[in-house]
Amino acid sequence: MPTICIVEDEPKLAALLTDYLKAAGYDTFTIGDGNAAVPAIRERQPDLVVLDLMLPGRDGLDICRELRQQGTLPIVMLTARVEEIDRLLGLELGADDYICKPFSPREVVARIKAVLRRAGNAPAANATQTGALRIDGGAHRAWLDGHELELTPVEFRLLRTLAGAPGQIFSRDQLLDHLYDDHRVVTDRTVDSHVKNLRRKLEAVREGDTIRSIYGVGYRLDL
Structure with missing residues (x-):
C-alpha cells in the first residue's frame, strides 16, 4: 500500500484529503508545520508527498528544493497562488505536478495516481x-x-x-x-x-x- 505524506496546515483540508486517499487505497500521514516536514519525510519515507506552498515555519518551495536535492521522491504541490511565475517556479524546483486551490479531492487523487504510475513504470533495466x-x-x-x-x-x-x-x-x-x-x-x-x-x-x-x-x-x- 503506497504511503502518501500530506503537508498541509489547514486541518479540514488535510482531513478531507486523508479520507479520499484512504478510500482510494493509500496509507497517509499528515504534517501541519513546514519546519517539521523534511525530518518527518526522511524518517517515514513516503512514496509521494502532497506539499502545500504556504506553510507556517517554512514554505513549500523551500521544502521542495531540499527534498529534490536528496532524490526523486514524487511531489505534488498545492497552492492558492495561481500566478504563472509561481506555477513555473514550482515545477522548475522539481515538483511532479502542481494543483491550484480550490480543487476537487477526486482530482488530487487522480493526479497522485498518475504521478505514481509514471514513477513506477520505468523498467529496472532501461x-x-x-x-x-x-x-x-x-x-x-x-x-x-x-x-x-x-x-x-x-x-x-x-x-x-x-x-x-x-x-x-x-x-x-x-x-x-x-x-x-x-x-x-x-x-x-x-x-x-x-x-x-x-x-x-x-x-x-x-x-x-x-x-x-x-x-x-x-x-x-x-x-
Whole structure:
C-alpha cells in the first residue's frame, strides 16, 4: 500500500484529503508545520508527498528544493497562488505536478495516481546510451561526458524523450504527451521553461547548442 505524506496546515483540508486517499487505497500521514516536514519525510519515507506552498515555519518551495536535492521522491504541490511565475517556479524546483486551490479531492487523487504510475513504470533495466549521453531510466539518472546531471523529474523525462530520437524534431504538443499523462492544460511557456532549464544544465557540461529550437516547429537534441 503506497504511503502518501500530506503537508498541509489547514486541518479540514488535510482531513478531507486523508479520507479520499484512504478510500482510494493509500496509507497517509499528515504534517501541519513546514519546519517539521523534511525530518518527518526522511524518517517515514513516503512514496509521494502532497506539499502545500504556504506553510507556517517554512514554505513549500523551500521544502521542495531540499527534498529534490536528496532524490526523486514524487511531489505534488498545492497552492492558492495561481500566478504563472509561481506555477513555473514550482515545477522548475522539481515538483511532479502542481494543483491550484480550490480543487476537487477526486482530482488530487487522480493526479497522485498518475504521478505514481509514471514513477513506477520505468523498467529496472532501461539504461540507454546516445553518444556521450547515458540515461538510466530505472534510477532516473543521466550523465553527459561522464558528468552526472542534476535534473528534476520533468527535466529527466524531457531529456529521455529527446534522446530517444536524436536529431528528430519534437513539437511542444509531442513533448507534453511524454511529460504529462493526465491531460492537464499547460501553456507553451511551461514547455519552453523546462527546455530552457534543461539546456542550461547540458551546456554547463558541454558548450554549444545541445537542444536546438526550430522556429515554428519545436525542439531537437543535437549531441
